[in-house]
Amino acid sequence: MHLPISRRRFLIDSGNAALGASIAGALLAACGGQSSSANVEYWYGLDDGNQRNYMKAHDIDAFNKANPNSNINISFKPTADVDRLIQIALSSGKGPDIVPTPGPAYALQYINANLLLDLSSYADKYHWKDKISPWALDAGRVHNKLYSLPGSYQTLIIYYNKTLFSQKGWKVPTNRSELEALAQEAQGQGIMPFIAGNADSRPSSEWYTTMFFNHYAGPEAVYQALTGEIPWTDPVFVDAITLLRQYFQKGWFGGGIQQYFTNKFDTLDSAFGKGKAAMDIEGSWAFSNWSSYFGKGNSDMEYDWFPIPPLREGVPSNLYALGIGYTLSIKASSKTADAAATYLDWLYSTPQRAVQETADINYPPPPIPLKATDFPSNIDPRVKNHYLALNQAASQGNFGYTTWTFWPSKSEVVAYESLDKVLTGDLTPAQFCAQMNDTFQKERAQGVVPPIPKGRI
Numbered sequence: 001m002h003l004p005i006s007r008r009r010f011l012i013d014s015g016n017a018a019l020g021a022s023i024a025g026a027l028l029a030a031c032g033g034q035s036s037s038a039n040v041e042y043w044y045g046l047d048d049g050n051q052r053n054y055m056k057a058h059d060i061d062a063f064n065k066a067n068p069n070s071n072i073n074i075s076f077k078p079t080a081d082v083d084r085l086i087q088i089a090l091s092s093g094k095g096p097d098i099v100p101t102p103g104p105a106y107a108l109q110y111i112n113a114n115l116l117l118d119l120s121s122y123a124d125k126y127h128w129k130d131k132i133s134p135w136a137l138d139a140g141r142v143h144n145k146l147y148s149l150p151g152s153y154q155t156l157i158i159y160y161n162k163t164l165f166s167q168k169g170w171k172v173p174t175n176r177s178e179l180e181a182l183a184q185e186a187q188g189q190g191i192m193p194f195i196a197g198n199a200d201s202r203p204s205s206e207w208y209t210t211m212f213f214n215h216y217a218g219p220e221a222v223y224q225a226l227t228g229e230i231p232w233t234d235p236v237f238v239d240a241i242t243l244l245r246q247y248f249q250k251g252w253f254g255g256g257i258q259q260y261f262t263n264k265f266d267t268l269d270s271a272f273g274k275g276k277a278a279m280d281i282e283g284s285w286a287f288s289n290w291s292s293y294f295g296k297g298n299s300d301m302e303y304d305w306f307p308i309p310p311l312r313e314g315v316p317s318n319l320y321a322l323g324i325g326y327t328l329s330i331k332a333s334s335k336t337a338d339a340a341a342t343y344l345d346w347l348y349s350t351p352q353r354a355v356q357e358t359a360d361i362n363y364p365p366p367p368i369p370l371k372a373t374d375f376p377s378n379i380d381p382r383v384k385n386h387y388l389a390l391n392q393a394a395s396q397g398n399f400g401y402t403t404w405t406f407w408p409s410k411s412e413v414v415a416y417e418s419l420d421k422v423l424t425g426d427l428t429p430a431q432f433c434a435q436m437n438d439t440f441q442k443e444r445a446q447g448v449v450p451p452i453p454k455g456r457i
Contacts, residue, residue: 045082070339104450136367138453152325152364154284163301192277196254197263205416214400216240232437241429288362321400397456408443
């Protein structure tokens with residue numbers, strides 16, 4: 001199943017992606033073993049009744065009908081509570097057979113507590129290396145054993161008001177100088193270059209840390225820092241945060257630093273849809289949002305998207321920083337692990353079904369190879385083009401790393417809380433990077449840095 005990642009759900013997950021260390025350290029997995037029963041328990045966080053019905057019919061019932069010897073029993077839980085409920089249940093030796101988590105950093109803590117099953121034998125049996133993107137498998141490997149699979153994936157891109165661009169004769173920028181010239185031109189005409197604000201949720205600031213680390217410092221530098229080869233105090237990261245601060249100081253983001261901390265999403269989105277703002281740096285999840293602000297009944301304008309251009313010479317173009325919406329694992333003590341693995345294999349073996357869900361209810365697909373012919377006729381072509389481009393770049397290793405997926409929990413907090421202090425002048429870029437480095441090195445020593453897949457480096 002594919003979690004419908006709205007920006008709000010994404011922020012909720014980001015803010016709650018860490019198990020308490022004392023609890024995680026105390027968790028012990030019971031001995032597993034297969035049972036003649038093939039009833040697989042699966043807990044899933046979802047609030048919307050229509051989406052629950054759709055998922056029950058298209059994922060659970062469809063699988064059960066095609067696999068009469070296996071039965072997936074899904075229990076829907078409130079999205080705000082599901083992670084806590086699973087944590088409590090697993091800590092007492094109970095809980096679902098199929099275990100979703102908000103991301104690799106969260107899954108790692110279950111792995112360290114011996115609560116998740118090694119899926120390596122199932123990966124061999126079902127040939128997952130041919131069905132699932134290599135980076136996605138690598139993101140779930142710890143000590144050469146596979147423990148989790150990404151249920152969905154995402155990236156940061158730039159959405160733009162296509163109608164406004166046409167009216168002004170603006171072209172989509174492909175490098176830093178073109179991006180800066182466009183921002184300056186828009187601002188000079190009284191148009192906000194980029195909508196931006198974190199009044200609704202402070203963690204949204206980490207979108208910009210992710211953008212400038214990957215598209216200025218570059219994916220190679222980020223990979224080296226995440227794997228401990230270089231420190232976060234390297235000048236390339238300091239320069240990246242310095243450039244980020246300069247863009248904010250120019251008033252290009254949200255109208256200025258003071259406004260940034262009071263801007264609300266709905267107000268910004270409305271301005272974007274009406275042509276009062278030109279662009280938005282946001283994740284794949286925002287596609288589900290724009291129908292409320294563009295098109296018939298909302299405005300007479302249209303939007304589109306383009307990849308974030310390189311901000312420094314040597315950084316590749318068409319680069320996408322990968323993020324994982326959630327992961328799927330099997331409980332180590334599950335007595336129906338074989339049936340659970342059959343269900344996981346089914347999820348990653350049915351691309352047409354997966355992208356049909358993307359078209360019908362805005363569910364992002366899992367990281368599987370996708371062809372243009374896999375997509376249904378009713379899908380938004382912008383969404384289709386996005387996932388085809390993201391899929392191609394990821395398969396070629398042309399990817400970076402989002403903070404909410406590949407940073408350990410405390411370092412991720414630095415990515416947004418301390419960045420806010422850079423914007424207000426309470427920290428310098430060098431001090432920000434020093435805080436990031438100190439926090440990260442401590443977490444790395446504790447063994448809580450999630451697996452880091454290697455791209456084309």
